Amino acid sequence: MAGSRKIELTEALALGSEWRHMCFAILYAPDPRMLFGRIPLRYAVLMEMRFDGRLGFPGGFVNSQKRTLEDGLNRELLTKLGEAASAFSVERTEYRNSHAEDTTHVVAHFYAKRLTLEQLEAVEAGAPKAKDHGLEVLGLVRVPLYTLRDGVGGLPAFLENSFIGAAREVLLEALRDLELVEPGSVLNFKRHSFRQPSLNS
Template structure:
């Protein structure tokens, strides 16, 4: 493959992105790294990416229904403390306002509560 076949990547502003029109799709991705003092098998330094065994794309938006996007992502099952680590990193890095994090977490919790109510019989 020649280098001419690879499109040039460049960062554009939100205003420029919105002017691109309906033939273009927009996305926002962030890669987070969190150091972990633990060691795997007593000798391999652990990293956040090792704990989740791959790249995770986190939707940093909430849809108009106030459930889709980030709240829906938070309602999925996470391994161990990955959910807490994600929320902590988003807060510490100021990637999302604290109020929005709280709203998304509340919506995710409500979604999980409704799902459990469907599965478990009502106690009388």
């Protein structure tokens, strides 16, 4: 959401009926494997390629009047990810932050759910059978949490993609706060100016 502002959850829940609520989950799992036998993967973090070509997190609109945010989010995860999402449930304790967009009256709530690597791989395997696969969701992708020797490959190159709303900022904060990357490395990514390709490039 361009021009969004962070707000506290209590403030977000007190917004008027003209506001719509969206909930999204950062799904991650420890991954002890090594890329090329020498680059530690550390964690697997899932994002999705959306119908508009932007990267975001699985989730969607929820009806905060009829159910809790978490109930709505878990229902959305089943729709976006398929039956493997029924093996876990996102709880209020896994809430991270909210971002409000005043011009559209939409507020997005973000959660982070730690899975086992087996659970995450089951989500990846089952996602093509999900209701929204090929429609709202074009596919899942893992975030590379390393930087190659050229200083560009890996996470720096990944961050040059187009992200929806606050997804890029939320991703970087989660990588730092959950210690999914080496301490201090996220600050370097935030300071770096990434060039977004134009339609003519």
